[in-house]
Amino acid sequence: EAKKETLGFQTEVKHLLHLMIHSLYSNKEIFLRELISNGSDAADKLRFEALSNDALYEGDPELKIRLDFDKDAKTITVSDNGIGMSRDEVQEHIGTIAKSGTKQFFERLTGDQAKDSELIGQFGVGFYSAFIVADKVTLTTRKAGEQEAVRWESTGEGEYTLETVEKPGRGTEIVLHLKEGEEEFLDGFRLRSIVKKFSDHISIPVVMDKEIPAETDEEGNETAPARVEEETVNSASALWTQSRDKISEEEYNEFYKHVGHDFQDPLTYVHSKVEGTNEYTLLLYVPSRAPFDLWDRDAKHGVKLYIRKVFITDDAEQLMPRYLRFIRGVIDADSLPLNVSREILQQSKQISAIKAGAVKKVLGLLESMAKDDAEKYATFWEQFGNVIKEGPVEDHKNKDRVANLLRFSSTHTDSAKQDVSLADYVSRMKEGQDKIYYVTADSFSAAKNSPHLEIFRKKGIEVLLLSDRVDEWLVSSLTEFDGKHLQSVAKGELDLEKFDSEEEKKEQEEVSKDYESVLKQIKEVLGDKVNDVKISHRLTDSPACLVTGAYDMSLNMERIMKEAGQ
Ligand code: ADP
Numbered sequence: 001e002a003k004k005e006t007l008g009f010q011t012e013v014k015h016l017l018h019l020m021i022h023s024l025y026s027n028k029e030i031f032l033r034e035l036i037s038n039g040s041d042a043a044d045k046l047r048f049e050a051l052s053n054d055a056l057y058e059g060d061p062e063l064k065i066r067l068d069f070d071k072d073a074k075t076i077t078v079s080d081n082g083i084g085m086s087r088d089e090v091q092e093h094i095g096t097i098a099k100s101g102t103k104q105f106f107e108r109l110t111g112d113q114a115k116d117s118e119l120i121g122q123f124g125v126g127f128y129s130a131f132i133v134a135d136k137v138t139l140t141t142r143k144a145g146e147q148e149a150v151r152w153e154s155t156g157e158g159e160y161t162l163e164t165v166e167k168p169g170r171g172t173e174i175v176l177h178l179k180e181g182e183e184e185f186l187d188g189f190r191l192r193s194i195v196k197k198f199s200d201h202i203s204i205p206v207v208m209d210k211e212i213p214a215e216t217d218e219e220g221n222e223t224a225p226a227r228v229e230e231e232t233v234n235s236a237s238a239l240w241t242q243s244r245d246k247i248s249e250e251e252y253n254e255f256y257k258h259v260g261h262d263f264q265d266p267l268t269y270v271h272s273k274v275e276g277t278n279e280y281t282l283l284l285y286v287p288s289r290a291p292f293d294l295w296d297r298d299a300k301h302g303v304k305l306y307i308r309k310v311f312i313t314d315d316a317e318q319l320m321p322r323y324l325r326f327i328r329g330v331i332d333a334d335s336l337p338l339n340v341s342r343e344i345l346q347q348s349k350q351i352s353a354i355k356a357g358a359v360k361k362v363l364g365l366l367e368s369m370a371k372d373d374a375e376k377y378a379t380f381w382e383q384f385g386n387v388i389k390e391g392p393v394e395d396h397k398n399k400d401r402v403a404n405l406l407r408f409s410s411t412h413t414d415s416a417k418q419d420v421s422l423a424d425y426v427s428r429m430k431e432g433q434d435k436i437y438y439v440t441a442d443s444f445s446a447a448k449n450s451p452h453l454e455i456f457r458k459k460g461i462e463v464l465l466l467s468d469r470v471d472e473w474l475v476s477s478l479t480e481f482d483g484k485h486l487q488s489v490a491k492g493e494l495d496l497e498k499f500d501s502e503e504e505k506k507e508q509e510e511v512s513k514d515y516e517s518v519l520k521q522i523k524e525v526l527g528d529k530v531n532d533v534k535i536s537h538r539l540t541d542s543p544a545c546l547v548t549g550a551y552d553m554s555l556n557m558e559r560i561m562k563e564a565g566q
């Protein structure tokens with residue numbers, strides 16, 4: 001029985017569609033990239049599932065994407081014979097925005113077209129981009145190995161229908177009913193050039209029909225009738241398997257948009273083949289901006305693992321540590337058996353070795369960016385610095401390398417821009433200074449105006465100004481750099497006397513004598529509310545400040561723990 005139901009989109013979907021159509025219109029041909037990209041992902045997933053269940057191929061193992069158009073009906077059809085979707089999956093993936101960060105995304109919209117289209121690219125529009133050129137989209141899909149197929153249809157105006165249908169071939173077929181005025185896409189040449197431009201190096205073929213005219217001999221007799229042949233339009237080369245010198249910058253960038261589910265060019269990338277007992281190829285990209293789900297624990301897109309061009313998993317944490325979770329791309333392992341399950345991979349020593357190697361490549365990439373292109377690195381740091389700061393906590397082995405990548409604000413410039421490396425700091429240390437001083441606070445201005453800094457400013461000693469949430473965790477783990485201890489200016493004895501001049505020393509002694517009795521009185525009044533009350537030479541303008549013991553939790557940390565309900 002053909003069940004047909006009408007369902008409402010999530011309110012967000014409606015809003016998103018409206019916004020997207022308007023803000024991406026100038027770039028409308030990207031709808032094809034998105035649909036082809038999804039078809040390619042679906043083929044990858046099927047190929048992997050079929051490793052342990054050959055029957056899923058249903059006698060049709062040649063995975064491909066077909067592109068058709070019909071001038072009379074004004075439709076474009078993108079179909080794949082990939083994994084397909086069940087009814088529930090259609091409802092979950094096509095009827096809702098399952099992505100986290102959706103709420104924050106809508107909060108950040110400004111109504112300004114240029115800014116919003118930036119944001120929408122960052123959010124990733126995927127399937128819905130079909131509505132840029134279509135006023136009705138019909139998606140018919142049958143999941144591999146299942147009987148029931150389902151048809152989803154919508155005009156993108158708040159509702160969609162779902163019905164059970166027949167579909168002999170597995171996979172997904174998407175028919176775009178073009179809007180008035182979008183007839184330019186009903187053209188084989190135009191479609192071919194879009195495919196070449198955006199989807200040339202995905203790993204499966206995109207095919208189109210090619211009309212071959214009838215052949216005639218010299219007398220005009222027909223020797224072969226007119227016919228239609230299927231022709232592969234793209235190179236379908238799996239870009240990462242090609243050699244570097246044969247790949248153009250543009251090809252690298254377009255491939256990134258496919259694997260990275262991004263709309264912008266990447267910031268940089270590394271492509272290399274690692275030889276030895278563990279052979280693998282990696283093509284890893286640093287995006288030019290943070291995705292919306294950067295802070296989401298369940299974020300799904302990361303580095304994809306392939307084994308000899310067969311997609312295995314994109315379970316992010318297996319291939320990149322959390323602090324490099326923004327890295328996108330492909331790792332293709334030569335020397336792993338194809339019949340591994342995702343579970344076995346988790347314990348695989350080879351995978352750990354590949355992960356360790358890939359991390360080194362990424363760190364190397366970031367190091368050379370920092371060295372060769374300060375401007376790029378500043379962009380990178382602005383987008384991903386807070387994630388990198390998790391590195392020393394998470395990755396003990398590479399702690400020193402990560403420490404070198406860190407950038408901070410400091411009293412050297414007093415600017416909120418984080419551009420001081422620990423090496424910069426060390427190079428400016430005063431004669432006799434053996435510690436790296438920092439102050440933590442919950443905002444940059446609080447850090448910059450901390451009373452603890454007064455004495456340091458007076459003596460011309462640089463102090464790092466830490467005000468990101470992650471900074472407390474960072475300094476709890478990164479206690480040393482280049483043999484120098486990292487010291488909070490708010491903890492314990494500062495031991496700055498060695499920087500005092502003779503004159504200052506004398507003055508301080510006198511002050512201490514003068515205030516002996518006052519100190520006694522304060523101690524009596526405060527009683528056991530404090531551990532001790534001391535004359536301090538830390539302050540120059542403020543009358544008093546709170547100091548924690550050298551081994552106590554810092555005040556800022558106490559505040560963070562309280563906020564977290566500890
Ligand atoms: P993304 O590709 O970034 O996940 P999309 O909006 O492009 O976002 O697609 C949403 C989801 O819909 C996909 O993750 C996938 O689960 C499903 N999907 C889309 N197109 C297809 C397809 N051709 N075959 C199978 N599943 C698909």
Ligand code: MG
Binds near residue numbers: 034127261
């Ligand atoms: Mg997609």
